[in-house]
Amino acid sequence: MMASVKEMDTYAKRWIKQAGGKLRESFETKLNIEEKTNPNDLVTNMDKAIEKFFVDNITSTFPGHRIFGEEGMGDDIKDLKGTVWIIDPIDGTLNFIHQQRNFAISLGVYQEGIGIIGMVYDVVHDELYHAVKGHGAFMDDQRLAPLNEGSVSTSILSMNASWVTENRRIDPNLLAPLVRDVRGTRSYGSAALELAFVAAGRLDAYITMRLMPWDFAGGVLLIEEVGGEVSDIKGEELDYLLGGSLFVSKPGLHKEVFKRYLSGNTKK
Structure with a gap:
């Protein structure tokens, strides 16, 4: 049964x-x-x-x-x-x-x-x-209350500093202006907690270039259930077998961030 x-x-x-x-x-x-x-x-x-x-x-x-x-x-x-x-x-x-x-x-x-x-x-x-x-x-x-729409200028972004310094996965010049334009940045060192904090409204967005499925499999559903947005850094669906990049946010931020900051290509 x-x-x-x-x-x-x-x-x-x-x-x-x-x-x-x-x-x-x-x-x-x-x-x-x-x-x-x-x-x-x-x-x-x-x-x-x-x-x-x-x-x-x-x-x-x-x-x-x-x-x-x-x-x-x-x-x-x-x-x-x-x-x-x-x-x-x-x-x-x-x-x-x-x-x-x-x-x-x-x-x-x-x-x-x-x-x-x-x-x-x-x-x-x-x-x-x-x-x-x-x-x-x-x-x-x-x-947890449904997430309200937000804008970059009033957002707290969680992101590791690795992605705005020289790295193998993304041109740091793409995300550096985003770091400059948000209200503040944080990094907790636990993707699962950062996902939970976005769902709870303690953070407005979380971006990372490299996660495995077990890092995000528990937290993604939390965000979806409060109306947040979930994708990889190219705007595509997550890979629950291989993992990859991750971008989660309250409503509205995905569209603004992709349009203003992520129109360039990530490194292969």
Whole structure:
């Protein structure tokens, strides 16, 4: 018998809170830290332990569901057929290691490639942002208000400084004028949190050139459920298998930013 969305949502909320408790408890212990692709791409024993926690619970509760996780403990995902849980056990591992704050657990449930459940758990602040497709977005029990239209000149933009300095993915001269023209910029080091903050109206837009699906799979549904706009940096749909660039914003900003700042081509 196919699991209901309500059932999956109930279990997901329980597990994400339990996982967050494990992460808070780990602050008192010494982390085992390893490098992945470079000295700034780190993974800890807790990243692995939390992903295993989700894998064990999902596979035992929902046999037949597949898991697409950052640490590779789930399935070898080549498509999004059936029900797929996309999980980042710690989004913002650098922050988790260095600050013990500004990190999140991100969880998205997709059926036949469509996001039906999205969650971002701000572990340290114990704030759970969550959405079921078609039913609005919430922070804990508080419904998030629909986003109002905005303009560049009155916006707070979240973007890493990498994209306005020399890099391999975009001409920094494209985005430098946008940084100059917005009211202010921020960078939190956790894509999942930045997506949640856009959905909650704490940020007006978030731009990045490089994310993996588990970075945004939980947060994108939050933004869609409050009327925000979601695309890659070329205005195209996101790739939930390979990842890529991401541009999310309150209504109106997409059109203005593409017209005034992103008419040039991104680097291949």
